[in-house]
Amino acid sequence: MKRFSSNITRSNFVTLSWFVFVLVVLQFLFFSVAEAQTYNKLEFVYNIEQMKGHLEQAIVNKENGNNTLTQAHIQHPIIEIYDAIEVQLDSVDSNHNTLLFNSLSQLSKNAGNSNLTQFKQETNGVNQILDKAVDLVAPGENSTLNLIVASWLLDAANMEYDSGVRNGKIIQIVEYQDAMGFISRSESLLNATLPELNKPMKATGDEAYKLYPQLNTKVLTMVDINDLYTTTNQIKQKIANITGF
Secondary structure, three states: OHHHHHHHHHHHHHHHHHHHHHHHHHHHHHHHHHHHHHHHHHHHHHHHHHHHHHHHHHHHHHHOOOHHHHHHHHHHHHHHHHHHHHHHHHHHOHHHHHHHHHHHHHHHHHOOOOOHHHHHHHHHHHHHHHHHHHHHHOOOOOHHHHHHHHHHHHHHHHHHHHHHEEOOEEOOHHHHHHHHHHHHHHHHHHHHHHHHOOHHHHHHHHHHHOOHHHHHHHHHOOOOHHHHHHHHHHHHHHHHHHHOO
C-alpha cells in the first residue's frame, strides 16, 4: 500500500513538474512576443519622429530660400526611413501606407516650385498623415513609449552632429541640420508628455525639459561633440529616471 501511494506521488510530481514547465515556457513566449511588439512600436514611432525632424528642417531651408537643402531633407524620409515603417503600416492599413508614400513623393516633387505658404501647408498635411500612422500602429500608447523615443532621438542627434561638425565648423550641413531636427522632435515629445506624468515624475521631466535651451545653444555654437554628450546624457538620465529604462 505504501509503495502504491509512493508511485502515485511520484506520478503526480512528474505531472506537476511538466505543468509548471509548460506554464513557464508559455509565459516566456507571451512576454517575448509582448516585448517584441512593444519594441516594434517604439521603432515605428522613432522612425516617424525622425521623418518629422527632417520635414522641420525642410521648412527651415525653404524659409531661407535654399531649395537644394529643402529637397535633401524631404528625400531622407523617402530614401532612408520609409522602408523601415512600410511593412508595419501596410499590415494595419495599406491605403494609408500608399497615401503616406504618395504624399511624401508629391511634396518632394513640388518642393522647388511651390511658394513658402504652399510648402508649409503641404508639409503640415504630411505631418497629419504621419500622426495618423502612429495612431494606426501604436494606438493609445502611454507616456513611457514617447519618453523612450525622445531619448533615442537624442542618440540619433549625437550621431548626426558628430558627422556634421568638426573643430567648431560644419563639415556636413545636412547631418548638422538633422541633429537640430531630431533634438527639436525630442523636445516636443517630452513637452507633450509632461502633462501626463504624476507630480514627482513631472518634476523630473521639467528638469529635463529645461536643459533643451542649453542643448540648442551648444548646437548653434558648434561645440565639441563631448560637450554635447554632457547635456544629452543629462537629459537622457532624467528621462530614464522617469521610465525606469
